[in-house]
Amino acid sequence: MKPGRRLPRAFFARPSTDVAPDLLGRVLVRALPDGTRLSARIVETEAYGEGDPASHSYRGRTPRTEVMFGPPGRLYVYFTYGMHFCMNVVVGRDGEGAAVLLRAAEPLEGLPAMAERRGTDRARLLCSGPARLAQAFGIERAANGADLVRGRDLWLLEGAPLRPEAIVRTARVGVRVGVERPWRYLVRGDPFVSPGRPARVTD
DNA sequence: CGTTGGATTGGCT
DNA sequence: GCCAATCCAACGC
Numbered sequence: 001m002k003p004g005r006r007l008p009r010a011f012f013a014r015p016s017t018d019v020a021p022d023l024l025g026r027v028l029v030r031a032l033p034d035g036t037r038l039s040a041r042i043v044e045t046e047a048y049g050e051g052d053p054a055s056h057s058y059r060g061r062t063p064r065t066e067v068m069f070g071p072p073g074r075l076y077v078y079f080t081y082g083m084h085f086c087m088n089v090v091v092g093r094d095g096e097g098a099a100v101l102l103r104a105a106e107p108l109e110g111l112p113a114m115a116e117r118r119g120t121d122r123a124r125l126l127c128s129g130p131a132r133l134a135q136a137f138g139i140e141r142a143a144n145g146a147d148l149v150r151g152r153d154l155w156l157l158e159g160a161p162l163r164p165e166a167i168v169r170t171a172r173v174g175v176r177v178g179v180e181r182p183w184r185y186l187v188r189g190d191p192f193v194s195p196g197r198p199a200r201v202t203d
Numbered sequence: 204c205g206t207t208g209g210a211t212t213g214g215c216t
Numbered sequence: 217g218c219c220a221a222t223c224c225a226a227c228g229c
Contacts, residue, residue, distance in 0.1 A: 062225075063225085064226085078210080079223070079225090081212080081222075083222055129211070129212070130211075131211050174211070
């Protein structure tokens, strides 16, 4: 698989429910300060948008969600459960609070570096879950707001998008409201999808 | 200012 | 399957 070029700004300037499934099969790349290159093929995402009670942007702009309301193509990182970071790609128009949560990926390059951060060698456990993925890539508070289109530390390559038939849509994982929206997207049968179980499946 | 619970994970029963 | 870990944003007073 040829990873191809970087995804352009226009890719992200669309509704979260368009971008989320289109991110499957794309390749997330990180250039670490020491020169190590990490990459992984995205296999699971979730869409969050305006008027969505499960979205952090639902109650308007706050210091935490400011990046979500900014221009598309940037990274939105949040801290949760007192110990985990999760990463999102900001989408939609500037001023609109929308993003796509990156939930799982298949490690491609830099597995030893990922294993060191994750504390395990097992490939399935490196990036299969939103907090695991962020930890494997060394994404923390400092990466919040990073530009994926022009930045030199983190970006997304075209990779190979999935055919619609290869994409499964289910309810989102871990949300208590907005459960009725089937906005979790995953690659059908992919072993690197997270173990998180949605409240309701619409496969 | 005090309270509440979270877009999770991993270890233990 | 259950639950603790561990911080802090958001909200209510």
